[in-house]
Amino acid sequence: MSRGRSAGSRAAPPADTALLDDVAAGALRWLDAMRPHFRLPADVTTDADPNLTLKPLGELAELAQVIHTLHPLAPLRDAAAELFAFAWKETRDGELFAELVRGEPVATYPVELYGVFARVGLRHPGAEELIEATTALRRWRVAREDHTRTLGVLNAELRIGLPPHADAADVLAHTGLGMRSEPWALDRKAAYGITHDVFHLTDWGRAPGRLPDRLADYLRLWLPAWTVSWAEERLWDLVGEFLAVAACLPGAPYDAAGWAEFAAARGAGDAVPESGEPPGPDATPGERFTACYHSTLVAAFAATLARAAVGRSGAGGPAPTSIAGAARGGGPAAMTTLTGSEKSP
Amino acid sequence: MADVANGVALALDGGGGSYALSALLAQDDRVALAAIRVLGADVLAPYALGRAAGGGPDGQSAGGPDGQLVRRALAAYPPGADASDVSRWSYQGLAEATRAFLPDEGTSGYSGTEPAGGGANPADGQPYADRFSYSLSPENAGPAGSPNPANPASPAGSAADAWLRDAPWPKLSHRASQLAALALPGLAPALAAGLAARTEDLARGFVRAVRRRDWLQAAGVGRWLVRAPDVPDSLGLEAGMVYVRRMSGGDPRVALHALAARRFPGGGSR
Incomplete structure (x- = not known):
């Protein structure tokens, strides 16, 4: 163990806002440059693999909207807003969702994706008519294998204005978080389950x-152990998700060592690899996108939540020195670059 | 070493009534003596049963076969000047356990070689619990008479035991696990108190150790946790110790820790 981790349960250090802003700004810059890879192909509703098309675009929309809403710095909010608008445009102003529901009437993902936009008033009447018809079925209320996913569906229903198909507290009780799983018994899938229980429950x-x-205390106790444990496995998207969850807790305990390690995992262009090392110089842009899009989105999201929490809790503030931020030209300089790269709408 | 660990574990499991370390191995076998040194105070753990809850082996004294055997092990493997902290701690722990669990018959105690850098001196008249030093680095290893070093409230102990207060939790847990043989009743109360002040951190160390499948570390940390007050109930410590023991595939040292944890509980949970 060579990590300079603080003594754990003692008072959390102040948040390094320069580092957080550098992570968020860098990630948004990279994501913006990757727009071509987020574009949906013509066969998106038929042959294309949704994991390579709809999933990235849906994540982009979900997280960009959070950043647009919560980030305290206007240039970053603006950059996120443009990415969100880009995603809506890719859905052809919602027409995509009507096509998806017609193709798979009882699938949940079109409803979950539509909820991201409906939440802020971007709606499509045709899609909505279909969704009302499918979600009213008894079939829609059949228990799903994954209760975490059901929490996501419930959140989508709330966003769209549909009646909830199940009792959220009851569903939560059956998740890894609600069950307060033994913290040493989590595998990777269970860990993702817990972070997403939190994201769905708190509306990201x-x-x-x-x-x-009771659940916040459970997370406060065990997040430090999980963050260290998965940083040792170099699973950076999960580390980023844990950092985001920490920012959702009362007082938003700031994990200085965890953030430093996460930030140091970034590669060229500030992309965060999903695991291990950043893609090498021989990687194609497509390979870079696949290897980094999710974890880089998580980076922007987590840095935004942690940054917003500084204002919320009234605690935190810039650390006296921020080697990582300074070396990377973080802070205001990074934002100028970001703003400069943005095209006028 | 597996044989000795097995023997201790069996004795702890069965109540320790007929335990005799000397019956587990041949006295002149240097490998056996080395095993005693490595297992440290735990080779005398069954004797602690008598103090804890009744039972335990029938009385042996410092001059008995087990006392002699331990003295041989201490004499054969004294920690050198460049010994690791763990080696020094283990040595001291074994020496202290001898004093604590094998009553002195009024002789001058063992006559093994005094190690460089602070071995216990059984003749110096101090209570054994107060003569322990758990320093992280050789320069902090005070003489045997370091005053109550594992008590964070004691200014005199602050240098030697800074790690108990300040070590990051992964390191704290690793060290605590290496010292697990000292988690016996009355053996190192100041150390136990120092660790009890960091129960949440130790619990995180347990989580990390299990995730790494480091069953020995997990079991060692678990031994301290069962004695600590306020163990978070969401840790699931009892189930965790069962899990660790079974997942270890029959590792006798893990079994020893798990059984000792069951035999010497304390504290409580919240």
């Missing part, structure tokens, strides 16, 4: 107060 960090105290 917008409503951290929805976390029951």
